[in-house]
Amino acid sequence: MQKLLAGIAEFAVESDCDGLFPEQEFNLLRESGLLTITLPDRAFSFDEQQTLSLFQLLKSIGKASLPVGRIYEGHINALYLISLFGDEIQKERWYADACENLFGVWNTQDSAGLEIHDLGNGRYRLNGSKTFCSGAGWIGRPLVTGKLISATKTGWQMCIIPTDEVKPIQEDSSFWTPLGMRASASFRMDFTGIEIMEKDLLGPPDAYYQQPYFGGGALRFAAVQLGGAEAILEETHRFLNEMGRTEDPFQRNRTAEISYLTETGNLWINQAAINYDKWITMQDSTEKLLAYANMTRTVVEDICLRSMHLAEKSVGSRGLMRPGILERLHRDLTTYLRQPAPDAAQMAVGKYVLDQKNTTTLWH
Template sequence: MTDQLYQNIKENAAGIDTEGAFPEQEFKWMAAAGLLGNTIADTEKYPIKTASVLKLLKRVGNANLSVGRIYEGHINALKLIDLYGNESQKIHWFKEVKSEKKLFSVWNTQADNGIKIHDLGDGFYRLEGCKTFCSGAGWIDRPLITGELISADKKGWQMCIVPTEKVKPIAVDSSFWKPFGMRASASFKMDFTGVEIQEKDLLGQPDQYYQQPYFSGGAIRFAAVQLGGAEAVLSETQGFLRMLGRTDDPFQQARIAEMTYLVESGNSWLNQAGNNTDNWIKESNSAEKIMVYTGMARTAIAEICTRVMHLSEQCVGARGLMRPNPLERIHRDLTFYLRQPAPDATLTGIGAYVLNQEKTDDLWN
């Protein structure tokens, strides 16, 4: 990601901070820069390092958390294709990304009227139901959705990728989206009832979506975007204090110092979690260890973000948290984005894992 692209996204963030907005121009810039397909490995011999993907996500999140959220969903979908797609599917979908600049995402969240995938026979399926929090909503070309497969041959939680321009229009309900922050992520409710897809659109086998460590381990990606938001808070806070000439105040110096080492510790968590994942995935019986370490990194980064925002508030006061100062938007976006599923279960899972070990020395070696 070039510095100029990063700066363009950052400068445009305030202009799209409205409900119903989508960072359309930003993704045109990113597509032109090759960022839609740059996490796809050319060969198995030269895999993409997880730490480098996390660094990229962090930098996009630093520029605009809404863009980072949508980009993380795109990368998530490509990862699932790489894990569970057959060879012809990988060739087809990866070509759509690289050559046709198609934007992918993963929509798994649903309420009572969730997705059912009805087997019609002869390789055809009909969808029924809705997904919620569909980031990118009507702008995503290839949504990867999950649902209950209703078939005589097999059952379970099935992934499928919907070719949006080849099916009936998907109903969009934007009235659902009245968020505190992340307004420009356009996370609407989508009704897939009546949409028909084919066998080739089904990804993997039923229940593979929740296969570990990939499901829980993926949390490190949204943590990377979140840490980018914390970095942005530090940068804007430092700039605000310099503008006010408050750089000689020892209390401000102490707060900035703490924010700085907190963000740097987050960078260390990201880098180590990425390297550990790549190393441990080659080992047998390593799934739980990967999940737990990812859970620690996710939890630590969430605490880092919360503390950095609190210190920033003390530094800048009410004046610094008013529009048009970017801190007002970044604080809203990061606070909202930190509300990720199952934080308590993640924390207790870490504790249970450690308590079940014979000793705590060298747990991660």
């Protein structure tokens, strides 16, 4: 495992370019079996409730490379949605596909969003595009969501596109001009004219937003982000030692703070994983699980921001120059921390707590 992570971290340096995708890193992940690790009978099978191990894995990959962690998290998310909503035939097909293909989940869109038109006889035509599609054309099995236009059903429909059986998805890399996370290749993808079949639809309309699965997913990106904070601690530690600046009391204090912040993040992620496995099967625990997930993502965001700030003060402008690793980590983590609805996530925690009769048994 350490060799794999070191390999990913090494390749991450050259993958940090506009228009590039971390191909070598994903070759390593494929060879190591990590693309299929959550499938039935594998080490972190979703059936076995291995959430703590999964989060620690996501964190480790995020520590080696945040863009790789982002794309890998999307792959795991798609496989989780298949495990929840796929029928047996679909599971067999898509699980087999996961050995060679990367999956991704593309839900974000702007005003030119995706429609899925029911043509009858089990055929559907797509119209419109998605933004922030991590992995872009390198994803062989993108799970995309769109508005179902049909005489018989309505809602937000998931489908998984068999890219090798349909006309090419048009990709627009000019969309992706970010501060960081360049290697996540999160382009705009246009699906107009692509035709899919009934077998490519995943779950009923609106299954994508079913709770607590949708909101609970924030825990996975929080785990990857925490990997970024750990990488910052490691690089700061290396820099201060190389510069012989470890005797200074202020440097020691800042190092202490980054250390306890990242460890706090670990305690949160681990406890959230334990709670997830416990509460996911309890019918009346959905709101509690969501509140805990929202607290965790909020705390982890704060931890990452504070750790970056402290690390910058510790290494100074000299330590933030290219091709230094901290320069890239700063850009990548700053970008990746921008996840949907941060204010709403925190507000929902407050609402949940205030809605309880008292605070004595909040997280029991």
